[in-house]
Amino acid sequence: MKKVIEGSHGVSEAVRLANVKVMSAYPITPQTHIVEALSEYCEEGLMDAKFINVESEHSAMAAVIGASSGGVRTFTATSSHGLALMHELLHWASGARLPIVMAEVNRALGPGWNIWMDQTDSLAQRDTGWIQLYCEDGQEVLDTTLMAFRLAETVNLPVMVVLDAFFLSHTFEVIDVPDQETVNEFLPEFKPSVCLDQDNPFAMGQMAPPPFYMEMRHNIQQAMMSVHDAYEKIEDEFDNIFGNRYGKLDAMLCEDADVVLVMAGTAASTARTVVSALRKKGVKAGLVKIRMFRPFPVAEMREALKNARMVAVVDRNCSFGVGGIFAQEIRAALSGTESRQKVAGFITGLGGRDVTPEILEEIYEAAQKMEDAPDEAIWVGLNN
């Protein structure tokens, strides 16, 4: 049924339909609406689930790790400082191979205090062994959350569904909310591969000395690499049932593009209009929207960018001392190819600053004029 709801509630609806059994969260703007709705669903009996109130995000993640170890479908949500506080347990969740799903609303880290859109919080967690999926609009948020449970439970790794603060979390859009029966068809009851067993008691997360630890890490890497196939199969199934698919990335007009803009999140929507307008003027613009960040879709990225003269990556984040994080990843992905496209990094839209069509046009023009990509990222839209 189509409803006009905000992006946050796209997540909440998906979690309700996924029949999650245990949720735990600590409120933080701009994530709060997600769990607020879920706690109400529990209270009203719309969900047969336990919502555990805790005193911090560290505890929230610990609580869902515990519940997931007990063999039930779990969910949590956070943002910014909350995610940073979870850091230790993010490693635990993946190391223990628990299929936890978390919504992460991209928000800047302080100081200075800033509650607005910024990607550094989630990208800083790239090495924790979590699958990361970035969303562009409300429908994608709902669909991605449903797929996240299937994916997590297939490969036994946790999944982070990432959405932009306010631009997506708080924006009302028409979202088609599927009925329970259809969702059940796609997402059957959770059958845990690893969980505690009262009849056959054992302790999880025991000591793994040098002869074992490395094998366990290799096993996680293999599981992460298996996501590529698993994701494709799950998306095929999803498409069959719901008629939507998103890919690991979304390439638009890249075949003959001179410059390809690359970005993640809601800015991709703005970029679509900019690219279309440029095309109308005869400018050969292209666009790649990054959707899957971990595992990084190296093959798909190489394929999408293979004909580009210049790749302009728009990062709403910064790894100080290097530059934009998406730009680094793309450079790394392309370094193994013969053509080795040039990658220019642009940093803009931090801390909630708007990424307007004008900003993207400016980036496009700058990239178009470049013969070589500069080593350092170019900051666009600075006030000083």
Add this chain to the structure above:
Amino acid sequence: MEIMVSRSSITTTGNNTGAWRFVRPVYERHTAPCSAACPAGEDIPRIEALVSEKKFKEAGEVILMENPFPSVCGRVCFHPCETACNRAGFDDAVAVNSLERFVGDLLDTSDGSLPFEAKEKNGKRIAIIGAGPGGLSAAYFLSRLGYSCEVFESEEKPGGLLRWGIPAYRLPEQVLDREIKRIESLGVKINCSTRLDSSFIETANESFDGVFVGTGLGSPIMMNIPGEELGIGWEVFLKEVKKGTQKEFKGKAVVIGGGNAAVDVARTLVRLGASVTIAYRRRIEDMPAFGSEIEIAISEGVEILELVAPVAIVQNAEQLSIELQSMKVEGQDGQRAKVVNDGDKKKSIVADRVYSAIGADVEDEWKGAKTVSRPGNRSALYNEKIPVIYGGDLVNADKSVTSAIGSGKEAAIMFDILLAEGGSKAGDEEAVKKTTAACQVGDGQSLSFEAYIGGERRNVVEGVVKFEDINLNYFEKTALKDKNSMKADLNGFDEVESGIDEVSAIYEAVRCFNCGICTDCGICSLFCPELSVLTGNEGRRIELEYCKGCGICVCECPRAAMSLVKEAE
């Protein structure tokens, strides 16, 4: 794909973490400040815990363990428990007094069923002089210890001050009768209209093994002013009203005094139809009467004239003229203001009647009794062979109903120690001190009968639970909902305060922190990282094989019912 996780099926029960321990948690009963403040030494946190569980009968039985007069005390006690209540530091004190009345009034023992078995009669007989709260309590506790008690009362009905001194609008007679009947059901014989004088003691050993003297203060304090004989004594007046010989008085009355007796007389006069002025030599805030009583009196129309001392009463035709010396405050006299004559400023007021209510004193007959204020300090005077113990207002520093009840209980325990088989007079003083110290409720004035007869309260550890000992994280601020509330009716002697209902009682009891007692809330077991808190038929206990002495349970205990003790070296 195989999922590699580290796991171990080796049981950790082989890891006796208890060996790490150098301190151990123990469940300990601590005394709540309310109980320590209660002159009758009631186990208040236990009572409120039972009320909160809707176990009203059991709650009543816990009161009866220490106090035979719950319905009386629930009306007339000045409730020092509420002043001491730890909850007062959080939001409002628990309405302990209202709860006592609620529990007491529900307690039906009219079929003679009492919650305890009296000991077998030991053949010893105690004479009790005065059927006031002190004497009746002494008889109640002595009977439970196996003594045969005979009470001698000068008035035609038992109750003493409870019957004659406290007006019916505060304490209806049927409430008092019900509780006295319960005491009689233990086999106590009350001889009314039988006045004994002190010469009785000299020959008492012929028929008795001990004598309790609880005659109260029978001698009104005189003002020593000219015309004093024109006034009426408070005790005479209140008794006449109770007996029904005074039914109406529409004139103007002046009451001299500032204690509860003065306020009782004033409020009684209001009900007879009089317009009443209280004349007091200090300020209103210095009046010894309970603050709440003063407020009610004012609300009922009693006028209070402060800083005036009567110097003479003069007959003025049909009326009386009271000459008053104005006073002024000059410094402090203990809790009260010190007042001196304000030059020679005088005033006079005219009234139809003057009542003197400045207090009462020991009758000459019993002047030998000594004032006592702490347990164990009460000494027995011997008449050749048998112990004689004084109690109630006669000797108590604190002249209150509940203190009188406490002194009756203390006397009963003392008789039992002094008359024990093989007891010798020489060791008596020591034995009394030692035993009563073991039964003292916290650092308070009262003794616990339950502790004396070897009940659970015997195991209370020293000290009183302080506000800082309570783990406030487990409590939510809630406003005091309902106390005994006033309904003004000045046309008769119907009870003025109405009690609280069941819903309010439970709400109020739930507010109680239950300082120092385990209510089986389960927080300790919830937090124990070693799952070492065991529950079962024998109650809560710690599995010492695995308890590593982290102390989390003790920190988390909401109500200071646990302690950490050092392991023996």
